[in-house]
Amino acid sequence: MNKPLPLTVITEHNDFYIIEKPAGLNFHSEEGPGFVVLAEQQLGEKLFAVHRLDKVTSGLIILARSSQAAAQFTRLFTAHEVDKFYLALSDVKPKKKQGWIKGDMAKSRRSSFKLLKTHTNPAITRFYSFSVAANLRGYILKPYSGKTHQLRVALKSIAAPILGDALYGGTECQRTYLHAYALCFTWQNERFKFICEPNSDALYGQLIKHDNFHTWQQPWNLDW
Secondary structure (H helix, E strand, C coil): CCCCCCCEEEEECCCEEEEEECCCCCCCCCCCCCHHHHHHHHHCCCCEECCCCCCCCEEEEEEECCHHHHHHHHHHHHCCCCEEEEEEEECCCCCCCCEEEEECEEECCCCCEEECCCCCCCEEEEEEEEEEECCEEEEEEEECCCCCCHHHHHHHHCCCCCCCCHHHCCCCCCCCCEEEEEEEEEECCEEEEEECCCCCCHHHHHHHHCHHHHHHCCHHHCCC
16 A cells, blocks of 8 residues: 655644645545544644545645644634635636625535525635636635535536536546635734645646736735
């Protein structure tokens, strides 16, 4: 059995780590050690999950280094005081190119979810996009809620499922093109901003090298 590659530590702080999760790695241990366990093994200490990413999603994760720090991060997430920004690719023309996607979410077939027209406890997402190449569109998304599969359902709802996201009707590809790109939050009166560009395979590389991408390099400055 191949030994897993070392995880990339973006930042080490006294209270937390920011670590890049690879696509295709379970967050929690299932058939083998998950992201959190691998991080603990690599760093040699007990770590505390305060949010998560789907198996198919890559990008930035906060792991707290104490139960006290974990409790404080939980309060920040509950109060929507951690800004998260994601990058996605789709090869289908969307119903709209930017704006809000709002609606309640309900379970659908095969462990998937669907977006409803009701707004009792809605999933809320805002996004911008631009054409990267023929049949390839890049998206930057900011979720204002933390629902399971929220961004995957959001893009499916505008007829532009994420490339590689077979569960939601995306075109088959080597990976699901959803990446947790940036985090922004205040910790002990200090403002932290983190960015992690996706691994530049041919498709993500086209997005990152596109002239329009410079407006997304500081995503917290966009008009959200």
